[in-house]
Amino acid sequence: MDIYKDKFSEDVGSFFRSPVREIFKKVDLNAIYSFAGGYPSAETFPLEEIRRTMSEVIDKYAGKAFQYGATQGVPELRDAVAKRYGVPVDRVQITSSSQQGIDVCTRVLVNPGDVVLTSNPSYLGALQSFCSYRADIRGVAHNEDLDVFRQAYEAELRQVKVEGKKVKFLYMIPDFQNPSGESLTLEERQMLVSLAQKHDFLIVEDSPYRELRYEGEHIPTMYSLDPDRVIHLGSFSKIFAPGFRLGWAIAHPEILDKIYVCKQSLDLCPPIFDQYVAAEFLSSGRLDENLAKTIALYKGKRDLLLSLLEEHMPEGVRWTRPEGGLFLFLTMPHGFDAVKFYDKALDAGVAYVAGEFFHPDRSGKNTMRLNFSFMAPERMTEGIRLLARLLTAQS
Amino acid sequence: MDIYKDKFSEDVGSFFRSPVREIFKKVDLNAIYSFAGGYPSAETFPLEEIRRTMSEVIDKYAGKAFQYGATQGVPELRDAVAKRYGVPVDRVQITSSSQQGIDVCTRVLVNPGDVVLTSNPSYLGALQSFCSYRADIRGVAHNEDLDVFRQAYEAELRQVKVEGKKVKFLYMIPDFQNPSGESLTLEERQMLVSLAQKHDFLIVEDSPYRELRYEGEHIPTMYSLDPDRVIHLGSFSKIFAPGFRLGWAIAHPEILDKIYVCKQSLDLCPPIFDQYVAAEFLSSGRLDENLAKTIALYKGKRDLLLSLLEEHMPEGVRWTRPEGGLFLFLTMPHGFDAVKFYDKALDAGVAYVAGEFFHPDRSGKNTMRLNFSFMAPERMTEGIRLLARLLTAQS
Numbered sequence: 001m002d003i004y005k006d007k008f009s010e011d012v013g014s015f016f017r018s019p020v021r022e023i024f025k026k027v028d029l030n031a032i033y034s035f036a037g038g039y040p041s042a043e044t045f046p047l048e049e050i051r052r053t054m055s056e057v058i059d060k061y062a063g064k065a066f067q068y069g070a071t072q073g074v075p076e077l078r079d080a081v082a083k084r085y086g087v088p089v090d091r092v093q094i095t096s097s098s099q100q101g102i103d104v105c106t107r108v109l110v111n112p113g114d115v116v117l118t119s120n121p122s123y124l125g126a127l128q129s130f131c132s133y134r135a136d137i138r139g140v141a142h143n144e145d146l147d148v149f150r151q152a153y154e155a156e157l158r159q160v161k162v163e164g165k166k167v168k169f170l171y172m173i174p175d176f177q178n179p180s181g182e183s184l185t186l187e188e189r190q191m192l193v194s195l196a197q198k199h200d201f202l203i204v205e206d207s208p209y210r211e212l213r214y215e216g217e218h219i220p221t222m223y224s225l226d227p228d229r230v231i232h233l234g235s236f237s238k239i240f241a242p243g244f245r246l247g248w249a250i251a252h253p254e255i256l257d258k259i260y261v262c263k264q265s266l267d268l269c270p271p272i273f274d275q276y277v278a279a280e281f282l283s284s285g286r287l288d289e290n291l292a293k294t295i296a297l298y299k300g301k302r303d304l305l306l307s308l309l310e311e312h313m314p315e316g317v318r319w320t321r322p323e324g325g326l327f328l329f330l331t332m333p334h335g336f337d338a339v340k341f342y343d344k345a346l347d348a349g350v351a352y353v354a355g356e357f358f359h360p361d362r363s364g365k366n367t368m369r370l371n372f373s374f375m376a377p378e379r380m381t382e383g384i385r386l387l388a389r390l391l392t393a394q395s
Numbered sequence: 396m397d398i399y400k401d402k403f404s405e406d407v408g409s410f411f412r413s414p415v416r417e418i419f420k421k422v423d424l425n426a427i428y429s430f431a432g433g434y435p436s437a438e439t440f441p442l443e444e445i446r447r448t449m450s451e452v453i454d455k456y457a458g459k460a461f462q463y464g465a466t467q468g469v470p471e472l473r474d475a476v477a478k479r480y481g482v483p484v485d486r487v488q489i490t491s492s493s494q495q496g497i498d499v500c501t502r503v504l505v506n507p508g509d510v511v512l513t514s515n516p517s518y519l520g521a522l523q524s525f526c527s528y529r530a531d532i533r534g535v536a537h538n539e540d541l542d543v544f545r546q547a548y549e550a551e552l553r554q555v556k557v558e559g560k561k562v563k564f565l566y567m568i569p570d571f572q573n574p575s576g577e578s579l580t581l582e583e584r585q586m587l588v589s590l591a592q593k594h595d596f597l598i599v600e601d602s603p604y605r606e607l608r609y610e611g612e613h614i615p616t617m618y619s620l621d622p623d624r625v626i627h628l629g630s631f632s633k634i635f636a637p638g639f640r641l642g643w644a645i646a647h648p649e650i651l652d653k654i655y656v657c658k659q660s661l662d663l664c665p666p667i668f669d670q671y672v673a674a675e676f677l678s679s680g681r682l683d684e685n686l687a688k689t690i691a692l693y694k695g696k697r698d699l700l701l702s703l704l705e706e707h708m709p710e711g712v713r714w715t716r717p718e719g720g721l722f723l724f725l726t727m728p729h730g731f732d733a734v735k736f737y738d739k740a741l742d743a744g745v746a747y748v749a750g751e752f753f754h755p756d757r758s759g760k761n762t763m764r765l766n767f768s769f770m771a772p773e774r775m776t777e778g779i780r781l782l783a784r785l786l787t788a789q790s
Contacts, residue, residue, distance in 0.1 A: 009509075011503070045461040047457060064437070103661050103662070132657065202398075261410045262527065265494070266494070267492040271638065
């Protein structure tokens with residue numbers, strides 16, 4: 001419409017649509033073999049225990065469960081999160097989804113043109129948020145050689161300095177990254193934290209998958225390495241249920257205070273009833289009981305996907321072997337274009353997310369992200385057979 | 396901390412804290428006579444019917460009720476809202492609270508320095524949001540003479556033009572305004588819409604109280620007068636329960652498309668389970684049954700407050716006589732300072748919100764907002780007696 005021609009803000013020009021969400025608008029996920037999305041398996045939602053917990057919350061809190069509440073989150077949930085992660089409660093802000101955590105951090109830290117450093121590839125929803133505030137996003141590729149990895153970051157930091165720009169923060173998913181499935185070693189975390197100290201920027205550590213570890217030992221969070229410089233974001237979406245849209249931010253009270261004031265005008269407070277349900281679920285031990293089952297289920301699915309790839313993928317295709325999380329990352333031979341291939345795959349009935357979308361520099365054209373949490377084993381098996389057949393025909 | 400000195404964005408400098416929320420942090424609302432806040436009465440939350448509806452939602456939707464969902468809102472709730480308000484479903488976006496509706500409109504429309512026109516006084520949470528995006532807020536006082544009222548807007552519009560600035564939108568609560576309790580007549584709505592057409596700006600019509608009418612006839616929405624130029628915001632907080640944090644925006648699809656993309660990076664989607672509960676409540680007719688009881692309850696409370704004021708207030712105090720909503724507005728004699736008086740009142744055990752906070756130009760020092768939905772009648776009676784005694788002693 002003509003009347004909207006000059007109405008929108010400058011930020012709007014930098015918004016971009018999630019290609020993942022656009023896929024979901026077009027197809028019914030249950031009608032195809034979907035390795036796209038980061039949906040938990042619906043099997044992991046303990047319906048009867050949730051029903052019981054909801055009824056208990058109504059008995060225990062009555063009207064209070066449906067009233068307005070504190071902007072920081074209800075005390076019961078803040079306490080439960082603080083206890084679980086061993087941090088003081090004044091360092092806990094409940095967020096209306098961990099996506100909101102990313103967005104509000106960007107809002108309180110970034111001016112247009114400020115640099116946000118991240119991995120290349122990185123989480124799409126975070127890139128959307130950074131873009132929407134007109135941040136200058138610089139992605140640095142991982143390298144298994146720690147010195148080479150550090151030098152890549154140092155080169156980018158020099159370049160930013162030459163351009164007279166400012167790095168506001170580094171955004172990282174150190175555990176079972178979305179999209180790659182890979183984790184940072186302790187040495188890599190230490191290296192990045194010391195770069196942040198030396199070059200004086202903050203770190204936003206996004207950690208929605210951390211508790212979904214299927215093998216190996218937990219690695220200390222980046223937050224634990226410098227609790228004043230790192231903002232740690234967590235989520236109930238992968239350890240409980242995404243439908244409640246609840247997450248948390250753990251940070252120095254001075255940072256949380258800005259987030260708190262911002263959140264007043266964003267949405268006043270997180271959903272109250274949902275917070276009480278999450279608090280009851282956590283403090284009663286039901287969350288941990290259910291999480292153990294989720295981990296066992298997903299470990300089986302990861303193992304299945306790895307063995308299916310081994311069995312069916314044509315030569316020249318490589319993939320990551322994540323120790324946890326929901327995703328692995330496939331690399332096809334050079335020259336393959338996963339965006340172009342996508343329509344063919346979808347026509348045949350199988351969906352993935354092209355890796356290019358996760359790369360701020362638009363590289364990674366020959367990569368794709370596969371999710372292994374959503375589909376049932378039989379469907380995953382048929383889906384990989386189909387995808388492998390299509391890729392073999394292509395090569 | 397020194398490390399945060401140069402870290403925050405420019406927007407942060409314009410954030411301001413809600414004085415209402417600050418009150419709530421300091422005192423237990425149930426321990427004082429609170430005319431502050433805009434809390435519904437907990438009596439209006441139909442606990443047993445909510446419990447039953449929740450159980451029905453789990454039976455009907457199973458895992459789907461706890462999964463991720465569409466950014467626009469679940470189809471069942473969008474349909475129910477579209478049907479209730481007689482608009483096409485592609486004009487309905489579910490928001491995670493109507494506060495988010497205000498915030499996201501500002502985000503997609505306002506650049507720093509753009510003018511937002513509003514009433515003087517206006518809703519505090521909206522002023523917080525406008526400020527946080529560094530809007531230039533201009534408040535225009537109401538006048539019962541339509542010509543004088545129009546001229547006041549025209550004078551402000553001329554002034555904005557002289558300054559070389561741009562009005563992005565007019566923000567209005569036409570029904571039972573927060574804080575004044577007053578409504579705009581049809582002629583006033585028509586006048587403002589035709590000013591918007593002539594001077595080419597949009598209108599954000601915030602309408603959380605519209606369905607809480609205790610007497611008189613419904614007046615057409617501003618949206619109905621120009622559906623392409625007006626964004627209509629609604630809320631489940633006052634007609635169902637605020638703890639679900641659900642609202643809606645009704646607007647031209649081209650505007651909703653920007654809000655949709657923005658919302659992807661804000662929080663992906665509104666709370667799913669809560670949306671299904673609201674959809675079931677609405678389409679089963681339970682919401683309307685409960686709303687009828689709420690209206691009867693609040694009408695009684697409004698009548699009580701009006702008669703208490705009549706009986707107890709000292710001479711020279713005036714107040715509005717709202718036909719609906721949750722608030723009325725008290726004007727004390729000139730020279731009275733409601734901010735200064737506030738500590739004395741709180742010490743004595745009675746809370747209100749000083750009217751000055753609602754005035755973008757910081758006028759209205761001798762005004763206060765009184766809420767009549769929250770307290771039980773006996774407590775309201777004692778509270779007004781106490782407040783009147785304090786005011787009489789002061790005068």
